[in-house]
Amino acid sequence: MSRQNVEADRAEAARRVSRYHRQIILPELGLAGQRALSASRVLVVGAGALGSAAALYLAAAGVGTIGIADGDRVDLSNLHRQVLHGTGDIGRLKTASAKDRLAALNPEVDVVEHPAYLDSASVMDVMAAYDVVVDGSDSFAARYLVNDAAVMLGKPLVSAAILRFEGQLMVFRPGAGCYRCVFPEPPPAGTVPSCAEAGVLGAVAGVLGSAQAVEALKLLGRMGEPMVGRLGLYDAWTGRWQQVQVARDPACAVCGDHPTITAPIDYDSWCGVPAPQAASRAREVSVAEAQRLLDEGVRFLDVRPEAEYVRGHIPGAVCVGPDAAPATGDAAVVCVCLQGIRSAGVAARLESEGRSAVSLAGGLLAWARAGLPWEGRL
Numbered sequence: 033m034s035r036q037n038v039e040a041d042r043a044e045a046a047r048r049v050s051r052y053h054r055q056i057i058l059p060e061l062g063l064a065g066q067r068a069l070s071a072s073r074v075l076v077v078g079a080g081a082l083g084s085a086a087a088l089y090l091a092a093a094g095v096g097t098i099g100i101a102d103g104d105r106v107d108l109s110n111l112h113r114q115v116l117h118g119t120g121d122i123g124r125l126k127t128a129s130a131k132d133r134l135a136a137l138n139p140e141v142d143v144v145e146h147p148a149y150l151d152s153a154s155v156m157d158v159m160a161a162y163d164v165v166v167d168g169s170d171s172f173a174a175r176y177l178v179n180d181a182a183v184m185l186g187k188p189l190v191s192a193a194i195l196r197f198e199g200q201l202m203v204f205r206p207g208a209g210c211y212r213c214v215f216p217e218p219p220p221a222g223t224v225p226s227c228a229e230a231g232v233l234g235a236v237a238g239v240l241g242s243a244q245a246v247e248a249l250k251l252l253g254r255m256g257e258p259m260v261g262r263l264g265l266y267d268a269w270t271g272r273w274q275q276v277q278v279a280r281d282p283a284c285a286v287c288g289d290h291p292t293i294t295a296p297i298d299y300d301s302w303c304g305v306p307a308p309q310a311a312s313r314a315r316e317v318s319v320a321e322a323q324r325l326l327d328e329g330v331r332f333l334d335v336r337p338e339a340e341y342v343r344g345h346i347p348g349a350v351c352v353g354p355d356a357a358p359a360t361g362d363a364a365v366v367c368v369c370l371q372g373i374r375s376a377g378v379a380a381r382l383e384s385e386g387r388s389a390v391s392l393a394g395g396l397l398a399w400a401r402a403g404l405p406w407e408g409r410l
């Protein structure tokens with residue numbers, strides 16, 4: 033090697049050290065950790081709100097290869113939260129816009145475009161080439177698709193979701209549970225609004241997407257305590273984070289002891305099942321109102337199956353299952369479930385049967401997010 037080449041190499045090495053200096057001097061990462069990041073490959077599913085923050089920090093940190101999977105194009109209405117893209121990118125494929133932005137931030141990163149929505153036919157091939165998957169998708173179908181493929185391929189998954197002023201975050205390592213263990217089935221179609229319908233504060237995506245990048249970097253750099261076995265619930269309204277313990281479900285359809293789903297299924301059909309029509313709309317109560325009712329001695333009926341109830345519930349709530357009726361006559365009851373969807377259906381049925389019943393809006397997750405008492409794991 034000529035002297036000129038040696039000097040060029042040294043200058044290049046100095047530039048690299050300088051770029052990452054502030055994180056290399058973290059003894060928990062160091063040069064060895066930085067090399068591990070440079071050699072690693074992360075797939076970011078969705079170049080939207082969560083994926084924007086996650087991909088920017090992963091690229092800035094020097095993750096060697098970042099795959100971006102998204103079939104959408106940039107729209108003006110995306111820009112308040114999808115900070116990967118600029119006004120001049122409107123109309124472009126999000127993967128192309130993301131590649132340009134990430135290359136401008138850090139040309140050392142190899143950005144691989146997957147300019148289509150992942151589906152059952154493509155997900156295994158695309159995901160197989162990566163070490164860690166960051167899920168920034170915004171639909172239940174995509175979330176279950178990505179989860180199932182991650183389990184089948186043995187890939188760690190950093191999962192997050194946002195809506196309005198709220199976010200949730202979980203990390204799944206192979207063998208330590210999956211998204212389905214916590215949420216075995218998607219909510220009936222049409223019962224959970226999307227960000228397009230219910231809105232979202234853009235910066236909430238920055239909090240959750242950045243947290244996803246932190247968790248991915250911890251996995252890749254083998255540092256810290258990854259958020260495995262915990263569901264992080266962020267309430268931007270109060271600025272509070274709460275955590276609920278989650279556990280692998282041995283009966284899980286995909287990661288359980290006897291899985292029934294061993295290859296990607298048709299997620300659009302599976303998630304597209306509408307809710308049965310309730311005779312009337314359930315009356316809902318907020319967490320604060322429900323807490324007041326609990327203090328007054330109003331009975332709480334947990335309408336989930338017993339297997340879900342025993343894992344975790346509100347202290348004092350009675351397990352009645354989805355079909356049961358309250359044992360006592362005319363006393364008012366508060367129906368609860370994990371997300372306030374099944375409980376709304378039961379409360380509406382009870383009301384139609386002449387009982388006085390309300391449903392806890394947002395369910396146990398809203399209860400836990402508010403930091404109220406909680407027993408067990410999900």
Ligand SMILES: [Zn+2]
Binds near residue numbers: 210280285286288
């Ligand atoms: Zn599972």
